[in-house]
Amino acid sequence: MHKRIITLTLNPVIDKSVTVAGISPNTKLRCSAPKYDAGGGGINVSRALKKLGSDSLCIYLAGGSTGEHLKQVLDQTGIEQMVIPIKGWTRDNLAVTDTTTNQQYRFGVPGPQVEKEECETVLKRLEEYLGENDYLVASGKLPPRMPEDFYVKVAVIAEKKGARFILDTSGEALLKTANSHIYMLKPNLGELSALCGVESISALKLETLAKNFLAEHDCEVLVVSLGPKGALLATKFEMEYIPAPTVLQKSTIGAGDSMVAGMLVSLLKGKSFSDMVKYGIACGTAATMHEGTQLCNKEDADRLYEWIKRQ
Numbered sequence: 001m002h003k004r005i006i007t008l009t010l011n012p013v014i015d016k017s018v019t020v021a022g023i024s025p026n027t028k029l030r031c032s033a034p035k036y037d038a039g040g041g042g043i044n045v046s047r048a049l050k051k052l053g054s055d056s057l058c059i060y061l062a063g064g065s066t067g068e069h070l071k072q073v074l075d076q077t078g079i080e081q082m083v084i085p086i087k088g089w090t091r092d093n094l095a096v097t098d099t100t101t102n103q104q105y106r107f108g109v110p111g112p113q114v115e116k117e118e119c120e121t122v123l124k125r126l127e128e129y130l131g132e133n134d135y136l137v138a139s140g141k142l143p144p145r146m147p148e149d150f151y152v153k154v155a156v157i158a159e160k161k162g163a164r165f166i167l168d169t170s171g172e173a174l175l176k177t178a179n180s181h182i183y184m185l186k187p188n189l190g191e192l193s194a195l196c197g198v199e200s201i202s203a204l205k206l207e208t209l210a211k212n213f214l215a216e217h218d219c220e221v222l223v224v225s226l227g228p229k230g231a232l233l234a235t236k237f238e239m240e241y242i243p244a245p246t247v248l249q250k251s252t253i254g255a256g257d258s259m260v261a262g263m264l265v266s267l268l269k270g271k272s273f274s275d276m277v278k279y280g281i282a283c284g285t286a287a288t289m290h291e292g293t294q295l296c297n298k299e300d301a302d303r304l305y306e307w308i309k310r311q
């Protein structure tokens with residue numbers, strides 16, 4: 001049966017990136033011409049998938065002239081889209097790279113309010129569209145005031161339709177949804193700490209916490225991403241720590257989303273979970289090698305994957 005990838009972005013964003021030579025207060029900072037990218041968890045996953053040569057349907061909420069702009073930017077990528085219109089205006093974020101220090105400053109604003117009927121429309125569309133064996137990726141935060149159990153409802157629909165639900169979110173939405181039926185969960189260390197109700201996690205405790213988490217939750221695959229340290233793969237049957245290659249880090253925007261995209265590409269190819277995480281790490285690491293919001297480049301990812309496989 002043909003497997004499709006569907007990404008869901010409830011709080012998308014127009015990412016505007018500029019560079020500036022030095023940042024100091026009370027002076028006019030002359031920035032470079034802005035570069036615009038469509039962003040937000042699911043959209044980033046769809047963009048990274050495209051760069052890796054895989055198609056997906058990108059479902060997102062958009063409103064106002066910023067929402068129009070977002071759609072225009074996405075049209076240029078050739079990604080198949082399903083826009084769910086909302087009254088509120090899509091947010092726009094700013095990332096400023098100081099070229100004198102190579103440091104990046106990321107300014108984020110909250111997303112628009114989403115009405116109850118608009119939430120209902122999302123669920124209705126998923127109900128209509130999702131099919132058996134599809135991969136549904138819910139990635140990113142919920143917009144402010146959206147019910148924190150919204151992903152729980154999404155998980156219920158995915159299960160009913162026989163689709164595989166992949167969740168990458170944080171905060172209250174993550175805690176609420178963790179008890180749902182989840183195919184794959186990708187927390188980072190901070191998110192796993194919150195899930196386990198602990199302040200921080202030492203390397204020594206990580207495997208035990210992952211094991212306990214799987215014993216207590218209806219989650220098939222847990223991938224804990226560890227930033228420059230790589231990731232831990234945990235299922236009921238396997239536990240493997242996979243280190244990430246060291247690279248010159250330029251921007252970590254979208255590292256997590258590139259990782260999820262890489263893992264999906266491997267899943268579609270029918271690879272093992274171990275290979276899936278290795279390719280995920282390769283793609284996450286590849287995303288850190290370039291400035292701004294470029295996400296992962298396939299050549300870099302493939303090269304890093306070969307390196308990881310040789311270790």
Ligand SMILES: Nc1ncnc2c1ncn2[C@@H]1O[C@H](COP(=O)(O)OP(=O)(O)OP(=O)(O)O)[C@@H](O)[C@H]1O
Pocket residue numbers: 187188189225226227228229230231244245246247249252253254255256257259280281282283284285288
């Ligand atoms: N500095 C780095 N060097 C090498 N690889 C990195 C680095 N940062 C991230 N990665 C790669 O990207 C993957 C995901 O990164 P990370 O664990 O930071 O996810 P995250 O916290 O969810 O990120 P995001 O902020 O994008 O949501 C890591 O598992 C690793 O493979």
Ligand SMILES: [Mg+2]
Pocket residue numbers: 168188256257
């Ligand atoms: Mg993340």
